Amino acid sequence: MIKIAPSLLSADFAYLKRDIDRISTADYVHVDVMDGIFVPNISIGVPVVRSIRKITAMPLDVHLMIDRPVRYIKAFADAGADILTVHTEADTPEQITAALEAIRAAGVRPALSIKPRTSAEALLPWIRGISMVLVMTVEPGFGGQAFMADQLPKIRAVREMIDRYNPGCELEVDGGIGPDTAGLVIEAGANVLVAGSSVYGAADIPARIAELRKG
Ligand SMILES: O=C(CO)[C@H](O)[C@H](O)COP(=O)(O)O
Numbered sequence: 001m002i003k004i005a006p007s008l009l010s011a012d013f014a015y016l017k018r019d020i021d022r023i024s025t026a027d028y029v030h031v032d033v034m035d036g037i038f039v040p041n042i043s044i045g046v047p048v049v050r051s052i053r054k055i056t057a058m059p060l061d062v063h064l065m066i067d068r069p070v071r072y073i074k075a076f077a078d079a080g081a082d083i084l085t086v087h088t089e090a091d092t093p094e095q096i097t098a099a100l101e102a103i104r105a106a107g108v109r110p111a112l113s114i115k116p117r118t119s120a121e122a123l124l125p126w127i128r129g130i131s132m133v134l135v136m137t138v139e140p141g142f143g144g145q146a147f148m149a150d151q152l153p154k155i156r157a158v159r160e161m162i163d164r165y166n167p168g169c170e171l172e173v174d175g176g177i178g179p180d181t182a183g184l185v186i187e188a189g190a191n192v193l194v195a196g197s198s199v200y201g202a203a204d205i206p207a208r209i210a211e212l213r214k215g
């Protein structure tokens, strides 16, 4: 069962309710949080997640592209996140462990992401205790970038790692996913597809979501 997580980065922030209603046939709402330090862009933060929580029952898949995320886990959990994803590159291993423990303690699903230049092995210390892995298929920071096909072997390696150590764990991919690339990442083992520009840029959004789900 393939899940689709449209990214609000490609929505119109002045019409968020309208743009969330438009993706009601999807599985997760993907919320990109950027701090201008971990990535060279600033997006949205805790108050926006809190407001989104009030207007949708869809699971909120919050992708934290922020430095030292342990500082903000409780705030995002209290704001209503269902999944909180932190980056292995965003802090020391000890503090990543602390962030994942804080996510679990808050009753939220813990997830871990790796950037394109980070190897699958970087996930090994945490793979048994997480609910989802997010493999970036663009350099994080901006929507609308081209899919990096050189990430496909890594998606396969992460799928093998998940099947071996934590079979219930989901494998999400993010960046440049559209009708031309969905099949490639599904074949490599992904089961959750983030898509921003290809969903919000489509003339018929429910049809595009169905198309991506089929791969
Ligand atoms: O995390 C992200 C960027 O850092 C976004 O989720 C991602 O880029 C989605 O946008 P698109 O589907 O247009 O590539």
Ligand SMILES: [Fe+2]
Pocket (backbone or CB within 6 Å): 007, 030, 031, 032, 063, 174, 194
């Ligand atoms: Fe994202």
